Amino acid sequence: PYLGTAADLNAVPEPLHVAVAVGNSRGRAAVVARLTSPRLAFATLVHPGVACAPYQHLELGAGCLISQSCILTTNIVLGRHVLLNLGCTIGHDAVLEDFCSLMPHANVGGAAHLETGVYLGTNATVINQVRVGANTIIGAGAVAVRDLPANCTAVGIPAKSINNEQ
Template sequence: MKNKLLIIGASGHGKAVADIALKMDKWQSVNFLDDNEAITFSLGLNVIGKSTDVIEYIEDYEIFVGIGNNTVRKKLQENLLANGASIPVLIHPNAVIGEQVEIEVGTVIMAGAVINCCTIVGQGCILNTGATLDHDNLIEDFVHISPGVHLAGTVKVGHGSWIGIGSIVSNNINIHSECKIGAGGVVVKDLSETGTYVGVPVRRVRE
């Protein structure tokens, strides 16, 4: 493991990511890249360049994409992997991780999150504050599970989906790729089409 960490994105989500990295106490230094030239410090850490400068730092730093938008995060992380970057997993010390849980590179697990046994979490995911995933879940790449979301057992969430704050997903549910679940949504049956879903239980409102 390299002893320096570089986070792309110094705003809201990037700061939350940096806070976790500092609490993990694995890196001698943590810095940011950000395209807003007005930001020179964030969370007391230096912004040392723009996102386009990242290739210059690949040899010396582990690099993490601290961007909340799934599509942007995917583009940046795939470019980093193609260029041989070392990308860590970030797990808040107060998260609870069960046995036989697999977590892929570029994923962040935030404070109070619980992942129960035999769950697989793909690359570039966000498991936000206080989210819970029960046993045998499959979370595909570049999914954002918002704060306070609760997934029962044997739930599959497709690539690039976003589960809004406070949502609930019943057991044995499959959610299609690129779905968006509105805040407080309750999912009680499979979502077999890409789209935006809202309500209790959720209904599809648009593609």
């Protein structure tokens, strides 16, 4: 662990691998934006307790953090700085763009697409083939059964937008 400011990290004279484990999508993006030194490399960390067969096609961007008990199926794309908390499941052919955050036991169905900065609360579910717009928050326990626009907060079963920040 490192305690200090972004300026302190940027001033480190030797190469350094960094993991940014801020749960909030926008907060994590803000921290990463301040880490500008070319000596810093963003580590992709996958817990050994993640279920993922070696023959599966997975594309993991720099800075991804995948926690214990996650299940990753096949043909999955995770963008830069995606955070999968404990026990998340990602279905086949799913795409999670940069800075998506999934809290414990969130589920993403097959061929679902989460745009940049999407946040899924604990036990939230996005079913197969649903697209979720950038910076949308899906509340704990909600189930997205239809596409959701960008910049909204959605709750309930089925998940419905309770505001839209566009």
